[in-house]
Amino acid sequence: MDYSEVTERISRKFSKSGKEIDRQKVEGKLRRLIDEFGVQPSEAERSVSNELAKEFNIPAAGSSGGTGAGAGGATEQKAIAQAQPGDWVTLEGKVVSLAAPASPAIAQSGIIADESGGIRFVVWAKSNALKMKEGAWYRIESAVVDEYKNIPNLKVHSGTTITEIEKTDPLIPEPSPIRDLRPGIGSVRAKVIQEWEVTHDRMLQSGLLGDETGTVKFVIWKEPGKEKLAVGTVYSVFYAQVDEYNERLSLNITTATIMQEEGDIVTATGGDVEIRGAIVHIAPGSGIIKRCPVPGCNRALSRQNYCPIHEIQPNFVYDLRIKGWLDDGEKTHNILLKRDVVEALTGINLDQAKEIAENNPLGMDEVFLQMRDKVLGRYVACKGREIENRLLVNTCERMHFESGEHAKLLNRAGGAP
Amino acid sequence: MSGTAPEMGRRDGSFEREPARRVFASELRECRYQFKDGEDEKSPTFVLLPTGERSNRIFIVGTLTEKTRQGEQNIFYRGRVIDPTGTFFIMAGSYQPEAMQQLAKIETPAFVAVIGKPNLYQKPDGSYLASVRVEAITVVDKDTRDLWVLDTAAHTLDRVDALATSTSPDIVKAKEQYPSVDPAVYRKMAYDALAQIKM
Structure with missing residues (x-):
């Protein structure tokens, strides 16, 4: 396992408070926890961070909640589109979709968005965080952005504070041209060009979406209340998950907000x-x-x-x-x-x-x-x-x-x- | 053997099947140099064409004029396939059972399409023989043969043009290995092959 990435993350976090860490020592501690004691890497990171925070006399991110408002020093408030893997962030956004948690270790997962864009989030069950509701706005303090399958992912851990905020903005995302899609979260306005044979039991539908600039594969997984799209119809698809596999993008629109649109678009036949x-x-x-x-x-x-x-x-x-x-x-x-x-x-x-x-x-x-x-x-x-x-x-x-x-x-x- | 290729392709995005080069018999006959790409025992072997392209596989269409069965324990078939410029020597042995059965069934003469791997052998007198180990062979019609002549002429001319302008490693190597190559010879070879097709 490579500890340098975690060490780098810890180092960056403390350098924001003007503290220099001893990388070798930190790496050694991480290695010891993970290799010798079988500690989960995220838990090891937290524990080493807390130990350092104590050493430097900084309020620890993980020291049982409540201190929220004052702990902002280590993180910056960011627009969601600017959140990069490795960042500790504080952000405000609207929960635009919630997905069924994939594991009992996860309390909630879904997509949170602001005017700049959306990001996938995961709330760990251990974090005891506030349960968020779809459609409501929240301030999330001191969460970590990491990467899962090449897609930025916001992790809400036990040191994160979530507060509901008063905001009722409708928040309608600007669809992007298919050509400009990047792994992460994306919105498109596109026509269903083809429907393909499903290749998996749990798959509801797969096919091809196209707009004036290109085409992209899409998939909808079976979940209660999900409906198939009609071939030849134009839809606005908000907050779809853009995955990358073998250098090709595909849209997972299972949890996306889908609205049928009037009219037609001339799709690029470049494919x-x-x-x-x-x-x-x-x-x-x-x-x-x-x-x-x-x-x-x-x-x-x-x-x-x-x-x-x-x-x-x-x-x-x-x-x-x-x-x-x-x-x-x-x-x-x-x-x-x-x-x-x-x-x-x-x-x-x-x-x-x-x-x-x-x-x-x-x-x-x-x-x-x-x-x-x-x-x-x-x-x-x-x-x-x-x-x-x-x-x-x-x-x-x-x-x-x-x-x-x-x-x-x-x-x-x-x-x- | 080659039947597993598509599955490999799906599992491993980086897998690329070697393309089948289009080459006339009289160019293949001039080959003197073959090399391995990599150290591995299974690394592919390439025959370097005098016009500066490596070929691990070739596609030919011509007339199968002769075939002979050889060997007692290890049966294999040899055959001769004629194109407008000369003769290809083809062979299929027990390592290519399907190709061998296909070849065994074909009555000569017949137009055939052959997909196979070129190999160079040095004979005791020091001269070289290029032969083609057949992967697949089928009977085709004259239209396919004529299309192949056009296709092969076009590819030969492309290579001749690249000889003058490109400095790809294979072209540099070809100029080293075949110092006396005259591009005009290959241009004329393409012309003569085309001229044999009735308008």
């Missing part, structure tokens, strides 16, 4: 790409496959009709797909073709494939082989959307010889001495 090349590999799992019939699951089953979640499913549903690699000579693209694209490209439709799978001695393998022989090594133009390094293909057409292209190349080859 749509065309790749021309040769199909150089057809991966196993292509051809005819069986899918789990449980609503919302739709996973591909194994040969024994086994779904990783719902076990044996004898009443499976057949589907067609091709997974493979499309190569333009410079780069190889992972492609995924859905049933209608497969049917158009191979000339084999689902009924014919079913017929082959059920009557041929090789069964489903025969469909794989027939499809492979029809598409491997062929030049195609695929249009679709590239998501997580995979092209989800909407149309895939065979390319044909063009004499114009031929003439152009002859000129190019013969054009120079």
